[in-house]
Amino acid sequence: MDLNRDLAADYDFHATFDLVTNLGTGEHVFDQRRVFENIHNLTKPGGLMLHVMPFVNWINHGFYNFNPVLYADLAAANDYGILRLGVANKGGFEVTADPERAPQRATSSVPSWVARSARAARAYRGLRRVVARAPSPNGLGLTDALAEIPLSPAAPDLPLPRALEAVMNRDRVYTESDYPVLGNVSVVALLQKRHDRAFTIPMAGRYLDDIESDSLKAEYAGQHGADASGSEH
Numbered sequence: 001m002d003l004n005r006d007l008a009a010d011y012d013f014h015a016t017f018d019l020v021t022n023l024g025t026g027e028h029v030f031d032q033r034r035v036f037e038n039i040h041n042l043t044k045p046g047g048l049m050l051h052v053m054p055f056v057n058w059i060n061h062g063f064y065n066f067n068p069v070l071y072a073d074l075a076a077a078n079d080y081g082i083l084r085l086g087v088a089n090k091g092g093f094e095v096t097a098d099p100e101r102a103p104q105r106a107t108s109s110v111p112s113w114v115a116r117s118a119r120a121a122r123a124y125r126g127l128r129r130v131v132a133r134a135p136s137p138n139g140l141g142l143t144d145a146l147a148e149i150p151l152s153p154a155a156p157d158l159p160l161p162r163a164l165e166a167v168m169n170r171d172r173v174y175t176e177s178d179y180p181v182l183g184n185v186s187v188v189a190l191l192q193k194r195h196d197r198a199f200t201i202p203m204a205g206r207y208l209d210d211i212e213s214d215s216l217k218a219e220y221a222g223q224h225g226a227d228a229s230g231s232e233h
Contacts, residue, residue: 004031007038016044022051024186027062033201036074040199047193048083055087055187056164068097069146069205071189077202077223084190085145087163093170094188095163097145139163 003025007013020042026035039049053066068085075082086096144159164185171183203211203220211217 003029003038004034006034008041015042016047017042018044018047020047020049022049022053024052024054024062026051027054027058027064027066030063032064037199040078040193043193045193045196049080049191049193051189051191052088052186053189054184056168056185058184058186061184066187068187068189071187071191072146073202073205073223075191076205077200077220078197079194079222081192081194082189083192084188085142086140086188087145087167087185088188089167089171089183089185091170093167095140095166096188097140097142099142101139101141 001007001011001013005011020039022035022039026032029035043049051066051071054061055065055067058065068087071085072082074080084096086094088094140159140163144163147160167185168183171185200222202223205223208220208224211220
């Protein structure tokens with residue numbers, strides 16, 4: 001089946017599952033909205049959606065690379081639970097975000113959109129446990145994993161670059177390179193579908209507070225944690 005198409009409408013495929021995996025598949029499909037909508041529709045309420053997708057390097061591997069914040073905003077728009085968020089190599093070495101741990105740097109260094117998105121979009125309501133703790137000192141707090149922090153040798157004290165470096169170093173067994181920057185890093189997101197509502201397209205959470213149109217505010221109100229009338233849900 002062509003994943004650019006609506007599997008239910010175009011193929012009359014209506015099966016649903018307890019677990020749906022997107023393990024290096026979606027980046028090869030042009031229509032990303034359809035990919036995430038198909039995954040949503042294939043998953044039973046209470047079921048899990050596991051994404052292991054290219055994040056850093058993966059040059060010319062597929063059409064797209066994916067950022068951790070995508071899964072946070074996707075979860076906020078669709079009221080998914082986020083059970084796991086981290087970065088990993090293909091050998092299974094993973095650094096996960098710990099929702100209970102504060103960022104290691106001062107709050108002022110965290111971009112303001114991260115704090116706004118976390119409060120307004122309520123992206124992390126279900127994020128109270130992590131399946132596995134970070135296997136190295138390079139652990140991430142949740143905002144560390146979502147903040148826009150450049151990977152640079154000039155910023156070795158920043159949590160996300162440290163985590164990426166740790167994963168890349170472990171990946172040298174595959175690249176046979178002395179340069180860890182060549183290592184491929186994937187983003188890992190385990191989401192839980194908590195309802196049977198239709199799929200909702202997310203807006204980038206960092207811009208939710210900048211919407212001026214009343215009609216667009218109403219359209220994305222659910223991602224703020226409120227319906228169009230302003231009532232929280």
